[in-house]
Amino acid sequence: xxxxxxxxxxxxxxxYHFILDDCETQGLEYISSPQIAELLGIDDSLVRKDIKLxxxxxxxxxxxxxxxxxxxxxxxxxFRKIKDAVIVGAGNLGSALIRYDDLEQYxxxxxxLFDNDSSKVGQSINSRKVHHISEITKVLxxxxxxxxxxxxxxxxxxxxxxxxxxxxxxxxxxxxxRVLNVPNDVxxxxxxxxxxxxxxxxxxx
Amino acid sequence: xxxxxxxxxxxxxxxYHFILDDCETQGLEYISSPQIAELLGIDDSLVRKDIKLxxxxxxxxxxxxxxxxxxxxxxxxxFRKIKDAVIVGAGNLGSALIRYDDLEQYxxxxxxLFDNDSSKVGQSINSRKVHHISEITKVLxxxxxxxxxxxxxxxxxxxxxxxxxxxxxxxxxxxxxRVLNVPNDVxxxxxxxxxxxxxxxxxxx
DNA sequence: TAGATTGTTAATCGATTAACAATC
DNA sequence: TAGATTGTTAATCGATTAACAATC
Numbered sequence: 001x002x003x004x005x006x007x008x009x010x011x012x013x014x015x016y017h018f019i020l021d022d023c024e025t026q027g028l029e030y031i032s033s034p035q036i037a038e039l040l041g042i043d044d045s046l047v048r049k050d051i052k053l054x055x056x057x058x059x060x061x062x063x064x065x066x067x068x069x070x071x072x073x074x075x076x077x078x079f080r081k082i083k084d085a086v087i088v089g090a091g092n093l094g095s096a097l098i099r100y101d102d103l104e105q106y107x108x109x110x111x112x113l114f115d116n117d118s119s120k121v122g123q124s125i126n127s128r129k130v131h132h133i134s135e136i137t138k139v140l141x142x143x144x145x146x147x148x149x150x151x152x153x154x155x156x157x158x159x160x161x162x163x164x165x166x167x168x169x170x171x172x173x174x175x176x177x178r179v180l181n182v183p184n185d186v187x188x189x190x191x192x193x194x195x196x197x198x199x200x201x202x203x204x205x
Numbered sequence: 206x207x208x209x210x211x212x213x214x215x216x217x218x219x220x221y222h223f224i225l226d227d228c229e230t231q232g233l234e235y236i237s238s239p240q241i242a243e244l245l246g247i248d249d250s251l252v253r254k255d256i257k258l259x260x261x262x263x264x265x266x267x268x269x270x271x272x273x274x275x276x277x278x279x280x281x282x283x284f285r286k287i288k289d290a291v292i293v294g295a296g297n298l299g300s301a302l303i304r305y306d307d308l309e310q311y312x313x314x315x316x317x318l319f320d321n322d323s324s325k326v327g328q329s330i331n332s333r334k335v336h337h338i339s340e341i342t343k344v345l346x347x348x349x350x351x352x353x354x355x356x357x358x359x360x361x362x363x364x365x366x367x368x369x370x371x372x373x374x375x376x377x378x379x380x381x382x383r384v385l386n387v388p389n390d391v392x393x394x395x396x397x398x399x400x401x402x403x404x405x406x407x408x409x410x
Numbered sequence: 411t412a413g414a415t416t417g418t419t420a421a422t423c424g425a426t427t428a429a430c431a432a433t434c
Numbered sequence: 435t436a437g438a439t440t441g442t443t444a445a446t447c448g449a450t451t452a453a454c455a456a457t458c
Contacts, residue, residue, distance in 0.1 A: 002432065007323065007404040008449075014400030019384050032415065036293050043451055060415050060457045077403050096301035102359070102382050106399045147406065152309070173402055177307050179224050179244050189405030191398075192312045195219030197378055198282050199212040200394030213425075237439065245434045248427055253440065265439050415457085422451070433440075 005053060005076075012050055013073050015040060020070040030128055032063030065108060079107045084145045085173075088160050090115040090130050099126045111143055133160070137167040148168040154178045178204035210258060210281075217255055218278050220245060225275040233391055237268030259311075284312045289350045293365050294357035295320040295335050302354060304331045315354075317344055338365070340374040351375040359383045 004159040005013075023031055037044035051064065051130050056072040058064040062165050074080060087094045097103065113130045115121060121132045131139060139145075148169040152158060152160050157178040164172060166184055172188045174180055186194070220356075221241060228236055238256070242249035256269065259277040263269040279285060292299045295318040302308065303315050304383060318335045326337045336344060344350075353374040357365050362383040369377060370391055377393045379385055385393050 002370075006408060010404040011397060011400035014403060015384055015395060018382050023381060034415080039386065044415095045418090045452075046450060049418085051451090052417070058416055060417095061413080062458085063415070077407075083406060090299035093457080096297035099297045101396075103402075104397065106403070108402065128255075144352040165216060171406055173405060177223050178227060179220055181244065187405060188267055189401060190220060191401065192216055192219060193305075193396075194307065195216035196394060196396065197313065198311070199215040199217060200375055200378060200392060201288060202209060202212075202215055202282075238438080249439095250428075250442090254426090254442085257441070263440055265441095266433085266437080268439070307426060328420080413458105417456085418454090420451105420453080423449085424448105425448085427444105427446070429442100429444080431440105432444090434438095 002114060002188075009050055009053060010019075010077065012040070012046075013054065013057070013077060014133070016047070016050070016052045017070060017073045017077075017079075021065050023066050029066060030063045031066055031069075032057075032061065033058070034094050059173075072171065081107055081149060082109050084109050084111050085147035085149055085150045086111055086140065086145055087113045087135070087151060088115075088136070088164065089113075089150065090120050090125065091151060092151070094149070094151035095125050098128055100101070108147075110149075112139055113147060114139075134162065136163055140167040140169065147173070149175070150180075151175045212311060214255055214258060215282065217245070217247075217251075218282060220260065221252070221255070222278045222282075222284075225271050225278070228271050228345070232249060235264075235268045236271055236274075238263070240256065240268070284310075286312055286328055287314050287350060288312050288352060289314050289316050290352035291316055291341075291345065291350055291355045292318045292356060293320075293341070293369065294318075294355065295322070295325050295330065296356060296358075299354070299356035300330050304332055315351075316348055316350060319344075338368065341368055345372040345374065351403065354377070354378045354380070355385075356380045 016036060016142060019036055033044040033047040036047045043100060054072040056064060056069045056074040085108055088109055094113060112128055114133045114136050115130055116133045120130045123130050143160060146169060148164045150157065150160060150172055152199055153175045157176040158180060161180045161182060165182055170186055172180065173191065174188050175191045177194060182188055225391045226242060226243055238249040238252040241252045260280040261269060261274045261277040290313055292303060292315055301319060303318060315333055317333055318330060318337045319341050320335055321338045325335045328335050351374060353369045355362065355365060355377055359381045362381040363385060366387060370387055375391055378396065379393050380396045382399060387393055
């Protein structure tokens with residue numbers, strides 16, 4: 001990534017990519033910034049600014065060419081670069097994520113799952129093996145994995161985090177309703193489903 | 206909700222609630238704004254400002270009393286108010302969400318699921334019935350439901366959205382990698398898992 | 411040409427951070 | 435008292451919006 005983009009920009013670029021992918025499926029060739037802005041309820045000049053950051057140029061009166069713009073976003077956000085990750089917690093959410101093919105399409109490769117339930121250990125979900133949590137250090141170090149997805153019950157969230165940190169994980173995608181305590185060199189993304197849903201719903205008086 | 210709070214504030218308040226819940230489990234009685242700020246990597250004055258918005262008062266030198274603060278956040282964000290919702294798409298993600306007990310704890314009550322796969326229709330998942338998508342208008346209007354959770358394959362996302370809108374849904378929690386086209390009076394929250402994960406990972410050079 | 415669109419600068423807006431008096 | 439903390443105002447920072455010349 002050339003210069004670090006702001007989080008908001010990355011999220012919007014991802015949404016633009018969804019739109020472009022959809023347009024491409026429909027066989028369209030061009031799209032304009034007001035069209036994108038309208039779909040997302042944002043200002044069209046913001047769309048143009050964002051697109052400028054991925055080094056794509058539009059054409060006056062016509063807009064942006066869909067295929068190259070899509071490729072620019074993919075390149076800038078690193079969709080093509082394979083990012084290995086593991087899932088800790090082979091429960092419902094963990095199982096759903098490993099079957100969520102879109103993750104793979106955007107470059108995230110789930111290598112394995114971990115759980116402490118011995119009835120799950122040894123099984124395969126979507127052709128990925130479930131290991132016992134005690135094997136985590138071995139597997140992570142063998143495969144040099146830096147991204148961990150945490151989908152365990154909240155009661156063991158911190159305990160599992162400590163194990164992940166110990167094993168050398170640097171990015172934790174946290175689906176538990178818990179705030180995790182980690183060293184400074186580990187980055188946590190709190191998915192915070194509850195907070196997102198509540199803020200969407202907060203318009204309701 | 207007295208005055209509409211900013212989305213960022215709502216998300217932070219939810220994270221504070223996670224922390225308070227954890228502290229309560231540990232039997233703690235007080236917590237200070239620098240302690241909360243440290244856990245979240247934000248400024249302590251921001252924490253105090255947020256807490257002021259839910260009408261809770263701290264004590265100099267001691268901090269905030271955990272139980273009442275937790276209750277204030279619950280009241281302001283409406284955790285206690287039951288919010289009925291339906292899930293459209295009884296696949297892996299939909300099935301995982303209906304089994305995700307934390308949603309219920311924060312006041313979201315999933316009433317039913319809908320799918321077009323006749324092998325799923327009639328079954329129950331976590332004691333909620335799976336209906337055929339054609340029944341949606343009937344069920345929604347019967348139960349006055351305004352929140353829909355969309356976990357269908359992206360190819361049918363817009364089609365299902367149109368059905369939801371037709372049936373009177375006003376809030377859509379969108380888990381598909383698609384931007385949905387809706388009328389002005391319908392609010393969409395794009396969960397955008399991909400964008401969130403990419404922005405967490407974007408530090409990596 | 412007239413009109414729609416891009417690219418870009420300036421202005422605005424809102425959110426976060428810094429600072430500090432008041433309190434216990 | 436000394437020190438830690440709250441509550442709050444002012445300053446800063448960054449993100450979004452408005453405006454408009456250039457382009458086709």
